[in-house]
Amino acid sequence: MITAREEKLNYLTADYGVKSWLLTVDHKRIALLYLATITLFFFLGGAFAVLIRLELLTPAGDLVQSQTYNKLFTMHGVIMVFFFLIPAVPAVLGNFLVPLMIGARDLAFPRLNLASWYIFVIGGTLSILAAILGGVDTGWTFYTPYSSTYSNTYVMITAVGIFITGFASILTGLNFIVTIHRMRAPGLTWFRMPLFIWANYAASLIMVLGTPVVAVTILLVGVERAFGLCIFNPNCGGDPVLFQHLFWFYSHPAVYIMILPTMGVISELVAACTRKQIFGYKLVAMASVAIAVLGFLVWGHHLFVSGQSVYAGLVFSFLSYAVGIPSAVKVFNWTATLYKGANTYQTPMLYAFGFIGLFTIGGLTGLMLAATGLDVHVHDTYFVVAHFHYIMVGGAIMGYLGGMHFWWPKMTGRMYPELPAKLSALVIFVGFNLTFFPQFLLGYLGMPRRYHAYPEEFQVLNVMSTAGASVLAFGYALPMFYFVWSLRYGQRVGNNPWGAKGLEWLTSSPPPTHNFDVTPIVTEPAYAYAAEEGAEIVHT
Amino acid sequence: MGSRLPLFPEQGSALAGEVDTFYFFMLAVSAFFSVLIAGLVIYFAVRYRRRSENQRGEAIHGGMTLEIAWMVIPFFLTMIMFFWSAKLFVRISRPPDDAMEIYAVGKQWMWKLQHKEGQREINELHIPLGQAVRLKMTSEDVIHSFYVPVFRTKMDVLPGRYTTTWFKPTKTGKFHLFCAEYCGTKHSGMIGWVHVMEPNEYQAWLAGGAEEGTLATRGSKLFQDLACINCHRPDGKGRGPSLEGLFGDRIDLEDGEKAVVDEGYLRESILSPQARLAKGYPPIMPTFQGLVTEDQLLQLIEYIKNTEKKTKPGAAPAAKR
Numbered sequence: 001m002i003t004a005r006e007e008k009l010n011y012l013t014a015d016y017g018v019k020s021w022l023l024t025v026d027h028k029r030i031a032l033l034y035l036a037t038i039t040l041f042f043f044l045g046g047a048f049a050v051l052i053r054l055e056l057l058t059p060a061g062d063l064v065q066s067q068t069y070n071k072l073f074t075m076h077g078v079i080m081v082f083f084f085l086i087p088a089v090p091a092v093l094g095n096f097l098v099p100l101m102i103g104a105r106d107l108a109f110p111r112l113n114l115a116s117w118y119i120f121v122i123g124g125t126l127s128i129l130a131a132i133l134g135g136v137d138t139g140w141t142f143y144t145p146y147s148s149t150y151s152n153t154y155v156m157i158t159a160v161g162i163f164i165t166g167f168a169s170i171l172t173g174l175n176f177i178v179t180i181h182r183m184r185a186p187g188l189t190w191f192r193m194p195l196f197i198w199a200n201y202a203a204s205l206i207m208v209l210g211t212p213v214v215a216v217t218i219l220l221v222g223v224e225r226a227f228g229l230c231i232f233n234p235n236c237g238g239d240p241v242l243f244q245h246l247f248w249f250y251s252h253p254a255v256y257i258m259i260l261p262t263m264g265v266i267s268e269l270v271a272a273c274t275r276k277q278i279f280g281y282k283l284v285a286m287a288s289v290a291i292a293v294l295g296f297l298v299w300g301h302h303l304f305v306s307g308q309s310v311y312a313g314l315v316f317s318f319l320s321y322a323v324g325i326p327s328a329v330k331v332f333n334w335t336a337t338l339y340k341g342a343n344t345y346q347t348p349m350l351y352a353f354g355f356i357g358l359f360t361i362g363g364l365t366g367l368m369l370a371a372t373g374l375d376v377h378v379h380d381t382y383f384v385v386a387h388f389h390y391i392m393v394g395g396a397i398m399g400y401l402g403g404m405h406f407w408w409p410k411m412t413g414r415m416y417p418e419l420p421a422k423l424s425a426l427v428i429f430v431g432f433n434l435t436f437f438p439q440f441l442l443g444y445l446g447m448p449r450r451y452h453a454y455p456e457e458f459q460v461l462n463v464m465s466t467a468g469a470s471v472l473a474f475g476y477a478l479p480m481f482y483f484v485w486s487l488r489y490g491q492r493v494g495n496n497p498w499g500a501k502g503l504e505w506l507t508s509s510p511p512p513t514h515n516f517d518v519t520p521i522v523t524e525p526a527y528a529y530a531a532e533e534g535a536e537i538v539h540t
Numbered sequence: 541m542g543s544r545l546p547l548f549p550e551q552g553s554a555l556a557g558e559v560d561t562f563y564f565f566m567l568a569v570s571a572f573f574s575v576l577i578a579g580l581v582i583y584f585a586v587r588y589r590r591r592s593e594n595q596r597g598e599a600i601h602g603g604m605t606l607e608i609a610w611m612v613i614p615f616f617l618t619m620i621m622f623f624w625s626a627k628l629f630v631r632i633s634r635p636p637d638d639a640m641e642i643y644a645v646g647k648q649w650m651w652k653l654q655h656k657e658g659q660r661e662i663n664e665l666h667i668p669l670g671q672a673v674r675l676k677m678t679s680e681d682v683i684h685s686f687y688v689p690v691f692r693t694k695m696d697v698l699p700g701r702y703t704t705t706w707f708k709p710t711k712t713g714k715f716h717l718f719c720a721e722y723c724g725t726k727h728s729g730m731i732g733w734v735h736v737m738e739p740n741e742y743q744a745w746l747a748g749g750a751e752e753g754t755l756a757t758r759g760s761k762l763f764q765d766l767a768c769i770n771c772h773r774p775d776g777k778g779r780g781p782s783l784e785g786l787f788g789d790r791i792d793l794e795d796g797e798k799a800v801v802d803e804g805y806l807r808e809s810i811l812s813p814q815a816r817l818a819k820g821y822p823p824i825m826p827t828f829q830g831l832v833t834e835d836q837l838l839q840l841i842e843y844i845k846n847t848e849k850k851t852k853p854g855a856a857p858a859a860k861r
Contacts, residue, residue: 239700307701
């Protein structure tokens with residue numbers, strides 16, 4: 001028995017004090033810094049959403065003024081996309097797990113990793129500052145010439161905030177790529193890597209290659225606003241639609257920054273909760289890379305009705321269908337993994353089920369939006385709003401929370417309480433569908449998005465959506481309470497409470513500062529649950 | 541009133557029915573796969589639930605046949621979706637030749653519509669039943685989007701250029717017109733009504749308010765007032781080319797390129813005359829940027845469109861498009 005006094009130091013107890021956190025270069029501590037920051041942003045963005053849904057209870061714009069409403073949905077989008085969804089899985093779970101899963105002591109550039117967080121905080125602070133000063137009303141998409149010439153809100157501060165935050169993303173992606181290439185444990189070949197690593201690798205490629213484009217785009221808007229250069233302003237020879245091309249060249253792949261790492265999480269959850277290798281491991285791994293590559297070629301599907309040529313529209317439609325195939329493959333493969341598995345219904349699995357359900361609906365409605373002739377009708381309506389919330393909230397946040405539950409015992413050494421956790425998964429799933437399914441109907445009926453006031457016939461569905469949102473808000477609040485509760489009262493766990501495969505489960509919970517006392521040697525494929533599949537992972 | 545719960549929009553055009561048919565096909569495919577995935581997940585989760593603490597899943601790594609099947613089958617399904625929707629898209633994008641033309645100008649936050657016969661309206665559009673209508677649209681400020689849900693058509697309205705949309709109403713009545721592209725503070729107030737009328741009622745309506753003359757007449761007057769006529773003389777002897785019957789022609793440019801004289805070219809030549817200069821003419825025309833409104837531009841274009849080519853002995857007729 002280990003007595004309290006002899007207890008091994010872990011990354012949480014290795015040092016104390018504010019300074020030890022703010023100057024840490026430990027990837028696990030940095031992950032927790034990110035966790036605290038993005039949780040803050042999530043609830044801030046959520047508060048904006050609450051106000052939006054309350055305003056839309058009635059057809060008249062009566063709760064807030066038009067300008068205020070426009071600022072609310074803009075800030076909701078900016079904060080949720082740039083300061084929560086994009087960093088959520090990579091910067092929190094990825095930061096914590098990438099070194100652990102590949103048997104490394106840390107990321108390749110620990111100081112750069114800390115710098116990323118500071119850059120992120122500076123960018124986030126600027127965006128919040130913009131909100132405090134009076135907000136910004138361009139929509140998170142910043143379409144020109146509205147953003148560059150017409151809006152007289154705090155566009156520049158917000159844009160600079162996003163510009164700066166982009167570098168956090170680039171540096172994190174760079175760090176992951178180098179780490180995955182150079183620091184894998186002996187024996188951990190590419191096709192033995194956990195699918196979470198593959199997914200983060202693919203997402204990192206997008207972060208490194210795509211983010212600079214949005215940075216340049218934002219810079220161009222800034223230059224036009226500040227110096228009157230004519231890039232997007234048609235009155236002096238600029239092209240307003242050029243902005244849309246540049247913006248979506250990054251922002252469509254950005255959706256894959258949100259969803260790819262989440263898909264990696266789901267692969268881990270499904271494997272551990274079925275105690276089975278992911279069906280068609282190689283195909284799932286390659287699908288991540290295929291999504292990352294093809295994702296760069298589909299941006300024009302946001303421009304079917306923007307005056308883009310009909311032929312360009314058709315090409316982008318075709319390519320959008322092509323990127324749908326690897327996503328569909330993943331869903332089929334997860335489903336097939338359940339066949340003859342040792343399936344549990346523990347909380348992470350419930351979240352994974354929720355992800356599969358919501359992502360499937362989000363993906364299938366994506367096929368409708370990729371259909372040129374149909375998109376003309378539903379483009380810029382609530383149909384689109386519903387679709388991307390199914391992917392980015394239903395999919396990405398469901399997977400993120402599933403991952404948080406799965407690795408919570410590894411992060412903290414304590415287990416969350418199972419019953420409220422199961423309840424949260426269920427409440428979020430139900431609340432989400434109540435909130436966003438009516439929006440599909442609203443969209444096909446023709447309700448445009450970003451409407452402060454709307455015709456009366458849309459009211460009933462809007463009321464349903466708002467009612468659902470209150471259920472959803474309750475669901476999101478629950479984990480906050482029991483996670484915090486479990487820090488003190490949760491049951492202590494050993495190295496591997498799930499009986500899961502993967503290097504992160506070999507070390508103690510919480511892990512020591514440098515992760516492994518001895519470097520693990522890998523002698524078997526990922527998820528080698530069946531006993532005959534290979535030798536056990538050995539320590540040397 | 542607020543208790544109504546419509547679940548499906550009316551069909552106000554022939555295309556609407558076709559778009560809906562495609563939508564139902566998509567819904568059917570989606571429903572099939574949603575139920576399939578959900579059914580399998582639930583069935584497997586229950587059938588193969590973990591029965592003992594140390595139980596492990598069976599050693600199944602994958603299956604080539606299955607994996608190929610669920611790449612190939614979705615691929616073919618998506619290709620059906622692609623071609624079907626592409627066919628619809630091409631039809632939505634190509635107005636029929638017999639369409640009547642109406643001009644639309646979007647500005648923060650209203651729609652201005654001009655009929656060739658002279659009627660002008662704001663946030664209202666009157667059109668006759670059964671007649672294809674082509675809208676030539678531009679914006680005075682930011683990007684807007686002209687959206688009539690019952691027609692299932694939508695097209696962005698851009699500053700600095702003309703875009704086109706069309707519809708052929710099959711039902712009389714009053715239907716929503718929305719701005720679908722976020723355009724600033726009162727975006728949600730930029731809505732109006734499309735009134736589809738019996739053709740005879742439409743004719744009566746048209747006759748009711750053209751006291752200022754037709755669009756072309758007003759354009760002709762502007763052509764005089766702005767002194768365009770001094771250089772662009774009908775006899776071709778001015779400092780600029782004659783514009784009589786020029787619309788639709790393919791002309792040679794000073795830089796050796798060619799251009800088709802369409803709305804976009806005329807607009808550009810009025811606002812930035814040197815951008816695509818016609819061959820053989822000196823670059824002396826001043827810009828009219830800021831001197832003519834979008835509405836006036838449309839009147840000028842409409843006037844030029846309506847001029848007849850004079851048969852001039854010795855002048856080689858430019859090749860028609």
